[in-house]
Amino acid sequence: MNTIPRSARAVIIGGGIVGCSTAYHLARMGWTDVVLLERKKLTSGTTFHAAGLVGQLRTNANITQLLGYSVELYNRLEKETGQATGWKMNGGLRLACNQERWTEVRRQATTARSFGLEMNLLTPSEALDLWPLMTVDDLVGAAYMPTDGQANPSDITLSLAKGARQAGATIIEDTEVTGVTLEDGVIRGVMTEQGPVECEKVILCAGQWTRAFAATVGVNVPLVSMEHQYMVTERIEGVTSNLPTLRDPDRLTYYKEEVGGLVMGGYEPNPIPWAVNGIPEGFHYTLLDSNFDHFEQIVELALGRVPALQTAGIKQLVNGPESFTPDGNFILGEAPELKNFFVGAGFNAFGIAAGGGAGMALAEWVAKGEPPFDLWPVDIRRFGRPHFDTDWVRTRTIEAYGKHYTMAWPFEEHSSGRPCRKSPLYDRLRAKGACFGEKLGWERPNWFATNGMEARDIYSFGRQNWFDTVGEEHKACREAAVIIDQTSFAKFTLKGPDAEVALSWIAANDVQRPVGSLIYTQMLNDRGGIECDVTAVRVATDEYYIVTGTGFATHDFDWISRNIPRSMNAQLVDVTSAYCVLSLMGPRARDVLEKVTGSDVSNDGFKFGTSRVIGIAGCPVRALRVTYVGELGWELHLPVEYATTVYDALMAAGAAFGLRDAGYRAIESLRLEKGYRAWGADIGSDHTPAEAGLSWAVKLKKDIDFKGRRAAEHQRDTGVKKHLACFTTDPQIVLSGRETIYRNGVRVGWLSSGGFGYTLNRSIGYGYVRAEEAIGFDHVLSGNYELEVATKRVPCSVHPGPLYDPEMKRVKC
Structure with missing residues (x-):
């Protein structure tokens, strides 16, 4: 048995392909005091029995890039280390x-x-x-x-291990890690059969053993x-x-x-x-x-x-048993529950294809504090409360495994483990024909079946069965009013004497506003990339109420909490389950609201971008005058026990004004027409406000420092090499995202999101137009554009701003 070092910069647990790849990349970055500990022999967990196919294409550009890096690495690895890999680029x-x-x-x-x-x-x-x-x-x-290929899993892993050793890493077999040593919640080292190893960072790459080991330190890794x-x-x-x-x-x-x-x-x-x-x-x-x-x-x-x-x-x-995850994607990143505890696991039988790139990305995450590019589809923070229950994880994972080769339909929903998290209105909306989707365990109404339709999605690559019905919901929002149950929004409170100064540091927009102000803001990383896209309401001098998307609950809570300066007294609390959210939207929304409250909700009395507590049917409702659909409207945030009472009051009052229920599919169509960005699609950590057309929400004109300011100033001074633009094309063309953008016959990017605008009767897509040098938006508008859709090029138009103007009640297309 080898003698282990008593201290290291980082300890990697697990000697499969991902652990060895991480050690290889860290060592080549100069982290020579890295120790990899394997309880038995390298590859002896699940790597040794992997099939070894290496494919690259995924639905996300950065995950495809990560897998492409694996191929690039495998092409050179055997020559570099002298260790056979069995790699063949045989297509x-x-x-x-x-x-x-x-x-x-x-x-x-x-x-x-x-x-x-x-x-x-x-x-x-x-x-x-x-x-x-x-x-x-x-x-x-x-x-x-x-450029696809195949490899011998054990050989390629041993080659990575040899390369890691050659670069200075220490790899020790037959040494089990029995636990992680914590002191006041801070990692101090690991315990092994041979005694302790001091370290500040732990990287867990233990395959199917990862979930159980991580749970010993309170970290949740959803795999079975x-x-x-x-x-x-x-x-x-x-x-x-x-x-x-x-x-x-x-x-x-x-x-x-x-x-x-x-x-x-x-x-x-x-x-x-x-x-x-x-x-x-x-x-x-x-x-x-x-x-x-x-x-x-x-x-x-x-x-x-x-x-x-x-x-x-x-x-x-x-x-051979392998670890699989509830959504079919692997798991990377720093655990939100424990600083400096990193995970690389859950590879769903394509660990060999992902191993090279995953190790590279994980190494950079460990060494630099962030991944080399946006890896949201595999980020450990994409999970939430349902994923703590192993039975729920297993139920959903069985479905995901069974769908590995089935058709990947647009808008496809999972059916297992449902319903899990329900709004108080779930049964009421279901009885009214709601067809629900699910996100992070929440049941959310996607659309409402009418005229005898069955509330069920029928999938296809063309227009699906709900298309016309969603169009009716869209029209109601543009011409009358709709009510949308958005209870699943993630909701936090940031409270304490230093709440204002803490949020001022984290938020790119100015949050030093009077009580009652509503601030739309991004939160940036040090490269200026958009990590969060939230609404913050100042509810008191020492308190903010923060609202973000359903799927970003864990991610955004982690980002905000870890970036509160240690010297500041401000506490972040997740209050998602305490409040229901009813979005009342449309030109007749004010008429409906006036019928149920004695508060002044006139334009002068309740201005856009403000929030007040109003009374509805005996309920204290925090009303936010804000919109994501491009119409007059309010988000009504209220304690869950009042949900059915307030909903019934609104529906009764709205009958005379054409109020109807609507769902998330209508929201998507409406927001595309208005040009609102979606985090995780149109914006993310690789995109800056300047690139996304959101510079107006960045406080560069104010003398207030904030995270990411230096990068934002640099881009302001030097320009950007990509711009988010809006494209429209023939209504018969179905856009769903990832269609290729051609400018003057040259490929310049792809659509980040796509859909249909019912008011315009046009298909709409958003995507970044890229260039080698800094470009202005005039460059974007000057080109002739085509979109490639399912290998066919179709003409399209590019637009400088929102397509729909609610004030003028007209389209700009």
Whole structure:
């Protein structure tokens, strides 16, 4: 047994591909006093039995970039370290067996082009030329990505470990970490079988053991173990060493070459959870018993594609447990519950593809305090309260596993683990025809079924079954009034003697306003990127009420709380569950409100951008005059016990004015017309206010310092290389985001969001127009534009500002 150091700059727990990749990248960044501790042998957890396919394309540009970095690293790693990796860039094929799958593949090809990847669409005969063992009678077409490939999981991990050692990292096997040492909530080190190791940072990359270990220090990592099987054959005639990897999603299967034979696996719709009551003691370098009965359904699907499997000899049916997550994305980042505790886990059977990039990103996060680029889709802070319950996590993860190869429909909702978190109005709205979606466990009305419709989404890549109904809700908001249950908003209070000065430091806009003021503000990182996009209401001299999006509850709470200067007396409290939110929006909203309150809600008496407590049906309601739909309106925030009473009063008063229920799909359409940005799509930590057209919300003209000010000033002085712009095109074109933007025939970006504007009767998209040098918005407006939609280019128009003007009641298009 090796002697371990007694102190280190950081300790990595876990010697799979992600732990070794993190050690490799930290050491190459100069962190030579990094120690990786593996309880048994490197790769002995789950890495050793991974299938080893390496694909790159995802629906997010930065995650695609991260996977692309894995390929870049694997291309050079063997030469750099002298350790074999088994890496082959033999390309990857993806098949389409029906028209809807072909539409999905064509949209993926456009996404690939948007993100700078080469993806070629092939005819069935062209696909057969690349993969001659398959039958193609049912194929509509295929996509080929030449830079995809495959690796030997153990070899590539050992190569990363060797590279880490060469750069100065220490890697020690057969040494179990038994706990983390905390002192007043601060990491002081780890305990091992050989004694303590002092350190300030811990990086947990323990695969399926991560959730249980993290829980010992109060950190929540939502993953569970699932059985995953693949078959390894003997040599098959016609299988060559350069055979591309193959994914056949309509048959739920994947293939790769191995020693002249095939590896064939898949994602069955009825997966089997493993270790429901905990992982057995001493489990390592261990496979589960092969389950031929369960795998038979995959074999039957595979035989129809690869007839040679009928006579092929079978070496082994590998059954190995792997960690999967509730949304199918892996988990990276610093835990919101514990400073300097980092996690890299939950790789959903594509850990080899992600390992190189995930280790790079995690290393930079540890060393620099932030990731190299926006990684929100995999950020550990995307989870919330339901994810603390392992049974709920497992239920949702079973669904996510079963959907691994099913069609990725636009607007698709999960069905498992529901309902979980409900507004007090849930049953009432359901009885009125609400079709609910879910976010962070919350049930939220997406749209309301009318005229005998079933409150159920019917998915397609065209206009879906709710399209016309949402149009009616949209029209009601533009012409009369709607009420939208937005109780799921995340809501915090920041209170204390230093609340004003603390929030002034964190917020980019000026929050030093009188009591009753409502301030829309971003919160920036040191690069000037937008970390949060919130509304702050000053409710007292020492208190602010902060409202943000449902899905950002954990992220935004963490960002605000960790950036309150230690010397300041201000406390942040999550009050989300205490308040219901009813958004009353539309030109007749004031008429409705006047019927239910004695307070002055006239334009002079209740100005835009202000907040007051008013009475409705005996309830104290905090009314915020604000809008995300581009119409007169109020958000009404009230204690949950009053929800049904206030809702009924509003609906009764609104009957004479055409008030109706509306949902989140209408909100999306309305906000697109008005040009309001969505965090996580149009804006995020890689985008600055200047780039997003939000400089007006940054207090650079005031002598108030704030986080990110230096970067904002620098951009003001030197200009920006990208601008968010609005595009419209023919109403028959369906935009959903990631469509490629062409300016004067040259690719300059992609749509960050897309949808339909019913008032305009046009499809609308937003995206950044990029350039190599600083550009002004006149550059953006001067070009001739096209959008590539499912590989077809269509003409579009670019616009300088909002498309809809509620004051003039007209469109600018």
